[in-house]
Amino acid sequence: MPEITLERAEENSRRGLTYDYLIVGAGFAGSVLAERLAAGLGKRVLLIDRREHVGGNAYDHLNEAGILVHRYGPHIFHTNAQRIVDYLSEFTEWRPYEHRVLAQVDEHLLPIPINLTTLNGLYGLSLTEEQAQDFLASRAEPVADIRTSEDVVINQIGRELYEKFFRGYTRKQWGLDPSELDKSVTSRIPTRTTTDDRYFTDTFQMMPLEGYTKMFERMLDHPGIDIVLDTDFEVVRERVSYQHLVYCGPIDEYFGHCLGRLPYRCLRFRHETVNQEQFQKVAVVNYPAETVPYTRITEYKHLTGQQHPLTSLTYEFPCEDGDPYYPIPRPENAELYARYKALAEKTPEVTFLGRLGTYKYYNMDQVVGQALALYKRIADAEAEVGQALYAQQPIAVEN
Ligand code: FAD
Ligand code: UDP
Numbered sequence: 342m343p344e345i346t347l348e349r350a351e352e353n354s355r356r357g358l359t360y361d362y363l364i365v366g367a368g369f370a371g372s373v374l375a376e377r378l379a380a381g382l383g384k385r386v387l388l389i390d391r392r393e394h395v396g397g398n399a400y401d402h403l404n405e406a407g408i409l410v411h412r413y414g415p416h417i418f419h420t421n422a423q424r425i426v427d428y429l430s431e432f433t434e435w436r437p438y439e440h441r442v443l444a445q446v447d448e449h450l451l452p453i454p455i456n457l458t459t460l461n462g463l464y465g466l467s468l469t470e471e472q473a474q475d476f477l478a479s480r481a482e483p484v485a486d487i488r489t490s491e492d493v494v495i496n497q498i499g500r501e502l503y504e505k506f507f508r509g510y511t512r513k514q515w516g517l518d519p520s521e522l523d524k525s526v527t528s529r530i531p532t533r534t535t536t537d538d539r540y541f542t543d544t545f546q547m548m549p550l551e552g553y554t555k556m557f558e559r560m561l562d563h564p565g566i567d568i569v570l571d572t573d574f575e576v577v578r579e580r581v582s583y584q585h586l587v588y589c590g591p592i593d594e595y596f597g598h599c600l601g602r603l604p605y606r607c608l609r610f611r612h613e614t615v616n617q618e619q620f621q622k623v624a625v626v627n628y629p630a631e632t633v634p635y636t637r638i639t640e641y642k643h644l645t646g647q648q649h650p651l652t653s654l655t656y657e658f659p660c661e662d663g664d665p666y667y668p669i670p671r672p673e674n675a676e677l678y679a680r681y682k683a684l685a686e687k688t689p690e691v692t693f694l695g696r697l698g699t700y701k702y703y704n705m706d707q708v709v710g711q712a713l714a715l716y717k718r719i720a721d722a723e724a725e726v727g728q729a730l731y732a733q734q735p736i737a738v739e740n
Pocket of ligand 2: 444453506507508510511514526527529530627629
């Protein structure tokens with residue numbers, strides 16, 4: 342991977358090399374765009390990250406025991422978009438993997454999303470699929486205007502199941518009651534009356550065979566890309582010359598929080614390796630009870646298929662302060678983001694991209710899609726005028 346020092350990038354600028362693009366953030370958004378601009382349009386790109394590695398939140402590495410773990414919590418690739426699979430497949434082979442999650446509720450370990458097995462296990466019943474539909478219908482409390490994450494669940498399955506599986510988890514994860522969050526948050530989790538216990542139903546569900554970091558390293562291995570790690574944008578901005586900036590960090594941070602702080606939910610990760618071959622039956626076990634301080638435990642060997650006499654785990658503890666992991670979907674935050682977006686539109690020399698740059702609770706595939714769409718817009722615009730376009734025209738990202 343073409344990693345250089347900041348001093349070398351500065352020296353390049355002094356010697357008259359102007360980068361076509363400075364991209365801040367080497368996660369999916371920044372890395373995909375860097376690859377496309379360099380390989381597709383022959384651009385010179387400087388990609389920087391304040392962390393000491395590429396991959397953003399999807400970064401994985403071998404820990405001290407030699408087990409492949411994800412530093413920032415479990416990342417499972419799933420998408421319905423063939424073109425996104427095709428694109429990433431240029432840089433990785435895949436391991437088929439269907440994600441399954443259990444939830445610890447009362448004394449039971451039950452499938453989540455709630456399905457027929459969950460209902461029968463929780464209530465000691467042996468309902469058929471049709472009976473389970475009637476069972477849920479009799480408990481559902483219809484909500485006329487479904488706006489919040491509470492409404493959406495209560496409307497589907499009623500208060501008791503909501504309280505057992507959703508209320509506590511959501512309050513821990515977001516530091517807010519589900520009634521204060523947009524319906525899109527808990528809508529990510531369906532309810533089923535079949536025995537299908539997969540977490541996702543997307544057409545493509547798999548893990549990069551040698552891990553995410555290896556995939557990023559191949560993606561970024563291009564002579565048109567220079568990478569500077571462990572370096573904040575603030576340090577780079579005056580020291581390197583470039584034509585256009587793509588910013589994949591928090592949009593409010595770029596603007597010095599001038600309109601106020603956009604709220605993000607943070608996580609603290611506790612990584613552990615234990616002296617046993619298997620710790621739990623599936624990759625992820627959720628703990629919805631509010632009396633337990635973490636939301637879930639991940640055991641990586643289920644995701645990667647790695648064989649090892651020990652096993653490595655991550656506990657996730659949501660918190661107020663720290664790195665911004667989750668934009669928080671609720672109306673007042675969307676309003677504040679809209680004001681930053683309006684400011685961004687008046688700043689045509691910068692394009693904002695990614696989960697933090699566009700303040701969207703996006704999965705990996707959505708961020709890849711967003712970066713590919715931006716690339717297409719740049720390539721199409723250049724093809725139309727027959728020359729390079731940078732700050733002359735805003736390159737907005739639709740969302
Ligand atoms: P990021 O990966 O956050 O990358 C942004 C990068 O910018 C960071 O590396 C940061 O260090 C850098 N940066 C920010 N500001 C600056 C600055 N000023 N100077 C220098 N560098 C800067 N998605 C899925 O599809 N499946 C999953 O299973 C899944 N699980 C997840 C689990 C957790 C715990 C979390 C938090 C997210 C999960 N996601 C999952 C979402 C996934 O992580 C994101 O969609 C994706 O990583 C976003 O990519 P990005 O490039 O937009 O942002
Ligand atoms: N959720 C819940 N109970 C669960 C799983 C999820 O209440 O057992 C809710 C919670 O609000 C969570 C949201 O559904 O934040 C989305 O879950 P997902 O697993 O998609 O979250 P992510 O992997 O993005 O953290």
